Amino acid sequence: MLQCQMQQVEVVMKTQSKLNSGLFGNWVVKVLAFMTALFLVLAIRFMDITARTVHIPIEVILPDSSKYIPVSLVPDSIDVVITGDDSIVYLVDPSQIKAVADFSDVDNSEIERRNVVLEYDHDIYTQNSLTLQAKPSTVRILFEEVAH
Numbered sequence: 001m002l003q004c005q006m007q008q009v010e011v012v013m014k015t016q017s018k019l020n021s022g023l024f025g026n027w028v029v030k031v032l033a034f035m036t037a038l039f040l041v042l043a044i045r046f047m048d049i050t051a052r053t054v055h056i057p058i059e060v061i062l063p064d065s066s067k068y069i070p071v072s073l074v075p076d077s078i079d080v081v082i083t084g085d086d087s088i089v090y091l092v093d094p095s096q097i098k099a100v101a102d103f104s105d106v107d108n109s110e111i112e113r114r115n116v117v118l119e120y121d122h123d124i125y126t127q128n129s130l131t132l133q134a135k136p137s138t139v140r141i142l143f144e145e146v147a148h
Contacts, residue, residue: 050086053079053135054094058116060139061102068106072142075101078116084130096120097132101139109145113138 058078062070078099082092098119106112116134125132 049083050089051081051083052089052092053081054092054097056080056094056097056099058099058101058139060141061100061104063104063106063143067146068109068143069146070103070141071144072111072140074141075139078139079135080118081133081135082130083133084128088128088130092130099134103141103143106143109143111140111142113140 055077056079058075060074060076062074080094080097080099082089100117100119101114102117103112103114115138116136118132118134120132
């Protein structure tokens with residue numbers, strides 16, 4: 001009976017030892033991982049990164065031939081999200097940004113989708129770490145064949 005109790009005590013001690021080594025073992029690595037995670041959260045939270053949304057006209061290039069015509073809404077404007085440093089993002093002149101969607105190669109009667117291409121002076125935006133993104137990034141238009 002005494003031997004059985006001693007074996008139980010040994011099992012309990014081994015279990016506690018494994019638990020303690022799991023919780024407190026490699027504590028330096030765990031503290032460093034926690035500090036890194038905390039730094040990342042604070043850096044992202046307090047960085048001066050701002051997103052500004054501007055509304056600009058979009059040029060939609062339709063097919064030259066009169067064989068296919070748009071029957072759905074053709075957009076005339078689009079949103080552009082300008083992301084960058086808070087001190088610079090509001091200095092951007094939206095009139096210097098041009099949005100284009102080219103449907104000139106349409107040759108069937110269905111819904112066509114084209115990417116919106118933003119045209120702007122890339123050097124100025126790259127030097128100041130600004131990024132531009134069209135919202136939505138694609139335009140869809142339904143075309144129908146004209147009966148002659």
